[in-house]
Amino acid sequence: MEQSELLKRCQRGDELAWEVLVRQHQGRICSIAYGYVGEQDEAMDLAQEIFVRVYNRLETCTDPEKFLSWLTRIARNACIDHLRRRKARPPRRDIPAEEMTNLAAGGPTPEDELYRNSRKILVHAAMQKLSEINREIIILKDIQELPLEEISSLLDLPLGTVKSRSSRARLELARVITDMDSGPGGGSLGAEAV
Amino acid sequence: MTPKDNNRDDRARNEQFLRDVLARTSGSGCERACEQLSDLMDGTLVGMDRELVQAHLEHCDPCRSVAVTLGWLEPLLPQMAEVDPGPAFTARVLARTTGHVQVPSRIPAVPVGPAGLMDRVGRWWDRQILRPGFAAQVAYAATVLLVILTSVPGPFREVPVKALEIVQAGPVSAPVIGPAMNRASGWVGVRTEATVTAARNGLGRRLEAAGSALGQRGERTAAGRRDIQTHVEQMIRRAGDGQLGQASYEFLAVLKAGRTIWIEWWNETEDDGRE
16 A cells, blocks of 8 residues: 555545554554553553554654654654653653563464563563664664664764764673563573674 | 583683783773674674674673674664554544544445345355355256256156257257247247336336336346346356266356346335335
8 A cells, every 4th residue: 555645545534544544553653662662551651642643643644755754753852752641740650671572473372472572571671771772773773673863863973973873782782682682580581692 | 629610710711811901001902892882783793893893792792792782783673663553543643633433444334135135145046156065966867857846747847858959850950949938038029018117007107217226137137038048058068068067057057047037126226215
């Protein structure tokens, strides 16, 4: 289905087109929100807010070719607004990484899938310990795999800075994970040869 | 104490000695090694630099752990680009934006009354026709039916004799069926028209509408009737040529066309007044 036609239909108020658009992008938006807030229920609520915001601003997306970039920008701004608001109030509850097991897909889960999901949970928990800029770079570059130019535009940073930050961000994440994994009760997820 | 234990102690002493020297001279190489880990993983670190980092990793447990983590982190991160929010998420978003509750599935509603019955019969027929061995079973059933029909007194009793005459006469006689079908079709057409005319004259607007529906149904089924005519001709011709397999396929086509007529006849018609 062509993205530009889908977007035009959404802008004309076609509800079925909007439903398809939401389905196409909800996984990505939920992942971005989860990356920023690090708590799944909160991320799902935030992802809803993002889609409401997108729906209300559909008219402002004038270039269908850049829809994904436009969508990511709205998602990022909503996440940052949310985090600012959250700073002003205490968090609802600190959820330990072990509890966040509902990332797994439905149905019977094979052992390796469980192992991979455990690692994903560990990564999400570790991302919350990164500096803001490194977390954003991990979300946008390593997880969403956006082009460096687009990340540079989104974060309003020079391209060179994004490039140099990129490997440092990943290294910081690896260090945090290693520390967490080698702590009490850890050590089972990273024990694998390079 | 075994020689193995002695070796381990020697290695530990050497490592401690090295760390002490580095601490008093250049400092630890961990930071520099870690800075180059990404390049090592990407394969862009080559030559002496690569060897030096690998030599460091061989002896430094903390840096090796970071390298191991980077190794599995790299392919894992892109797999986290999407999170399944569960089936209720889309419905909640749609309810908050378009204000409509999402329909969970797009299975069409089953029509009620005769149309529903036709729908169910149609579905049953579709399932049957896909079964392996269906053609053989239909041929068997048709044979049994023909034997029964032709062995009891009635209009079909003379059919085998006539059919034998047609087969013996060869393909030349096949066109006999065409005119017969045309005559039958014409008879149905005349009857339909007469019925419609009578309805228009005597039974008022409702019957007129019903007559119109009858006409429309007649038109809709015309193609199916033509199909039957064609396939019956083909079936006779194939049977005459001794191609019984082809003839049975034509027989199946006749059944299929019959089913089409059946469905077309019961399809919704404007002004029909049915659900």
